[in-house]
Amino acid sequence: RAQVAINDGNPEEAERLAKLALDELPLAWFYSRIVATSVHGEVLHCKGDLSQSLSLMQQTEQMARHHDVWHYALWSLIQQSEIQFAQGFLQAAWETQERAFQLIKEQHLEQLPMHEFLVRIRAQLLWAWARLDEAEASARSGIAVLSTFQPQQQLQCLTLLVQCSLARGDLDNARSQLNRLENLLGNGRYHCDWISNADKVRVIYWQLTGDKKSAANWLRHTPKPAFANNHFLQGQWRNIARAQILLGEFEPAEIVLEELNENARSLRLMSDLNRNLLLLNQLYWQSGRKNDAQRVLLDALQLANRTGFISHFVIEGEAMAQQLRQLIQLNTLPEMEQHRAQRILREINQHHR
Structure with a gap:
């Protein structure tokens, strides 16, 4: 029970x-x-x-x-x-996943639907580290595990395929995958985490294409969760803040993000904190608060020493690139942050031109 x-x-x-x-x-x-x-x-x-x-x-x-x-x-x-x-220990998460893959192999558990869950969280991790080809292959293997199930079950892996296209700046591909995703969303009932993950890639796509109309429409109809006391609900509130920033609604977005950060810090949700700081950076940058933008970007880069995040920076595109170029020119970044900033910039230059 x-x-x-x-x-x-x-x-x-x-x-x-x-x-x-x-x-x-x-x-x-x-x-x-x-x-x-x-x-x-x-x-x-x-x-x-x-x-x-x-x-x-x-x-x-x-x-x-x-x-x-x-x-x-x-x-x-x-x-x-x-x-x-969620704690931001992505290397430890990787090693735990390795033990899970080993168990699947030893006990022949390949046919369990749970196998899809494992390859999906492996894909999320690979995506965070900008190993996009491997992330995509992992998400596709998740779809293969579920090939005999209802197509609705594939929503999460499909979301990750969209995420890979977005990180590559391949908006045409992202659009055709989103059509499939939105079709599935309209033809099933899903757990709130699944909806929040699907909404995330939709809102990022609208941001990258400047589609304010879709964002405004979504924002009008999307329920606002009562709390943000775990990483599932943090995700949906972040979607809301991202849409608000796109629409220039900076004040409500800032209130949301400040509260998310307070929760993330008290619960030690370090991966969420890393994502929240990047959204705050966008908010400050777009509303002309350049010093605040630089301050939170430095915090995000420092935290990324722990999480290893790359793609979360890359999807912010040209605004992120401008800021990183400035930071690299100032030549004041510690070595690890300098190295990461250069790597992120290379990815943006390659994919988001």
């Missing part, structure tokens, strides 16, 4: 049932205890309590491996990787 509750988007009820199960189930009921521990970890992940969630997912993995419950071992590794990504 706890598992059903979390799947239905009811974390409070899921947490109550999971704790009840762990308090009352005999130790010998190992399968139920594995499920309950996993659900409790998932609830804490949704609440933004990342370190405690990570520890419960590691416990789930140990128990599942001990009792040969391989699909829960795989699930817990995928969750661990997502948490490490």
Whole structure:
């Protein structure tokens, strides 16, 4: 019942049932205890309590491996990787994914739909690091895993293919993939994370093509989440702020981003903080606050030493390139940041001309 509750988007009820199960189930009921521990970890992940969630997912993995419950071992590794990504530890997330791929190979779990989840989060990581060909191949392999399922299941991997096209500045390709994506969005019911990921690439596309009409229309009809206390909801609020910036609504966007940053800092959502700083940079740059823009860009570059982010800078295009050229000319950047700034600039020059 706890598992059903979390799947239905009811974390409070899921947490109550999971704790009840762990308090009352005999130790010998190992399968139920594995499920309950996993659900409790998932609830804490949704609440933004990342370190405690990570520890419960590691416990789930140990128990599942001990009792040969391989699909829960795989699930817990995928969750661990997502948490490490959210914390900004992308190298650790990569290594966790490697262990998950190894488990799939050893236990022949290739046919599980969960395999798609793993190749999808691997694609997100490769995208962040600007390894776009590999990211695209990974997303396509996710679509292949789901080839016998309803096409709606492919929404997330399709979103990543659009993201790869956007990072390459290939707007024609992005547009035809977006047509497929929007068709799927109109023909199914999806979890809010899926919608927020799909909206992200749509809003970035509108930004890159200057399509204010679509952005305004979307902004009118999109629900605003009540909280931003986990990385799923941070994403949807960022979409809203990006649309507001495109429309020149700088004040409401700044209020949104300041609040997102406060939440991201208190919950240690470092990947979200990195993304938020880049949006704040765009806001300051476009509203003529050049000193503020430079300050948050320096923060974003410093944080990228930890996350390894490249493509998140690249998709901001020419505005980002102008600022990076100035910073590189000033010759005051620390060595790691200087190196990253040059790499980002090379990517923008190659793709966004």
